[in-house]
Amino acid sequence: MGIDRVRWGIVATGNISTQFTHDLGLLPDDAVATAVASRSQDSADRFAAEFGIPNAYDDYRKLIDSGDVDVIYIGTPHPQHYAIARTALQAGIAVLCEKPVTLTAKQARDLVAVAAEHKTLFAEAMWMRTNPVIQAVFKDLAAGVIGEPQQVVADFAFHKPSLPSRLLDPALGGGSLMDGGIYPMTFAYMALGRPAEVKAVGSLNEDGVDLNVAMAWRYDSGAVAALTCGLRSQNPWVASISGPEGSLQLPHRFHHPEYYVRTTASGAERIDVPTHGRGYHYEAGAVMEALRAGALEVPALPHAATLEILDLLDETRSQIGVRYPGDDDDLSG
Numbered sequence: 001m002g003i004d005r006v007r008w009g010i011v012a013t014g015n016i017s018t019q020f021t022h023d024l025g026l027l028p029d030d031a032v033a034t035a036v037a038s039r040s041q042d043s044a045d046r047f048a049a050e051f052g053i054p055n056a057y058d059d060y061r062k063l064i065d066s067g068d069v070d071v072i073y074i075g076t077p078h079p080q081h082y083a084i085a086r087t088a089l090q091a092g093i094a095v096l097c098e099k100p101v102t103l104t105a106k107q108a109r110d111l112v113a114v115a116a117e118h119k120t121l122f123a124e125a126m127w128m129r130t131n132p133v134i135q136a137v138f139k140d141l142a143a144g145v146i147g148e149p150q151q152v153v154a155d156f157a158f159h160k161p162s163l164p165s166r167l168l169d170p171a172l173g174g175g176s177l178m179d180g181g182i183y184p185m186t187f188a189y190m191a192l193g194r195p196a197e198v199k200a201v202g203s204l205n206e207d208g209v210d211l212n213v214a215m216a217w218r219y220d221s222g223a224v225a226a227l228t229c230g231l232r233s234q235n236p237w238v239a240s241i242s243g244p245e246g247s248l249q250l251p252h253r254f255h256h257p258e259y260y261v262r263t264t265a266s267g268a269e270r271i272d273v274p275t276h277g278r279g280y281h282y283e284a285g286a287v288m289e290a291l292r293a294g295a296l297e298v299p300a301l302p303h304a305a306t307l308e309i310l311d312l313l314d315e316t317r318s319q320i321g322v323r324y325p326g327d328d329d330d331l332s333g
């Protein structure tokens with residue numbers, strides 16, 4: 001494709017956009033944030049000043065139309081992802097969109113189709129997949145270090161005295177499942193693939209927002225996964241994959257760890273893998289590599305996984321009774 005510098009546009013100026021843009025600065029000079037857009041000019045200007053970004057817009061659409069960028073990073077709440085990503089893909093601008101990319105699998109399938117139609121790269125920012133420690137764990141698994149995996153256990157639950165309001169707002173896709181549960185689900189999916197059977201229970205608040213969810217997955221191979229997420233408890237926030245020969249364990253905040261523990265017949269060994277920054281530059285680097293190769297998909301962030309995880313999220317939400325705007329939308333036209 002012949003791109004020397006990849007010009008990034010940052011859509012939204014909240015928490016995760018700030019972390020992502022900070023990490024973008026850890027990449028070599030060939031990654032440059034050239035524009036930012038916010039719903040307010042003040043926020044866009046403040047963000048632009050903080051990161052030395054030359055162009056700041058008060059409207060996401062203006063950034064997409066500007067010609068200033070090769071790829072946009074979308075850091076809005078989940079319900080806003082779909083329309084912004086669709087507009088950018090239709091304009092031929094590559095998209096790295098926060099997880100979950102959409103509220104429903106139907107919306108995500110539509111985005112993958114639009115990306116293919118416009119020959120434009122599209123990826124979900126499931127940054128866990130590009131973390132070097134996670135990659136080392138799955139290399140061990142593939143090498144048969146613990147034998148055929150039989151059990152995956154993973155939890156993603158935390159509690160803060162004051163949670164960000166979007167997490168409890170149904171109109172903003174609130175709930176533990178979409179924000180946190182997607183990580184243990186993706187972890188189990190990476191280890192075992194798509195389950196044959198899914199059972200879920202959840203406790204919702206009076207607004208229909210899930211506060212505690214437990215999932216059990218069964219595979220035809222005989223393997224199982226036990227996964228939880230929540231917004232009301234300080235969990236260990238750990239994950240493990242176990243087989244007949246041992247286990248691979250990830251510590252607190254398992255989705256962006258600094259080490260893992262490999263336990264086999266020869267004992268338990270802590271494996272440190274060098275990482276730096278918060279870890280968002282790994283996914284940005286993977287996107288840039290794919291863009292330069294002229295690819296429409298980032299190998300580490302595959303469309304198939306995005307879609308199948310959203311199928312599983314749809315199924316889990318249906319079992320526990322969480323509904324979002326868009327659940328009944330007909331996108332066929």
Ligand SMILES: NC(=O)c1ccc[n+]([C@@H]2O[C@H](COP(=O)([O-])OP(=O)(O)OC[C@H]3O[C@@H](n4cnc5c(N)ncnc54)[C@H](OP(=O)(O)O)[C@@H]3O)[C@@H](O)[C@H]2O)c1
Nearest residue numbers: 012013014015016017038039043075076077078098099100
């Ligand atoms: N990868 C990760 O580690 C990670 C971590 C946290 C969150 N996330 C994901 O990132 C997304 C955003 O999360 P966040 O924690 O960054 O949220 P946040 O701090 O609330 O920021 C979201 C930003 O989106 C924009 N926005 C657009 N429409 C909005 C609306 N109707 N209400 C509120 N804000 C709106 C706002 O930016 P402007 O005012 O500038 O337009 C806002 O600052 C979510 O999809 C979440 O799942 C990912």
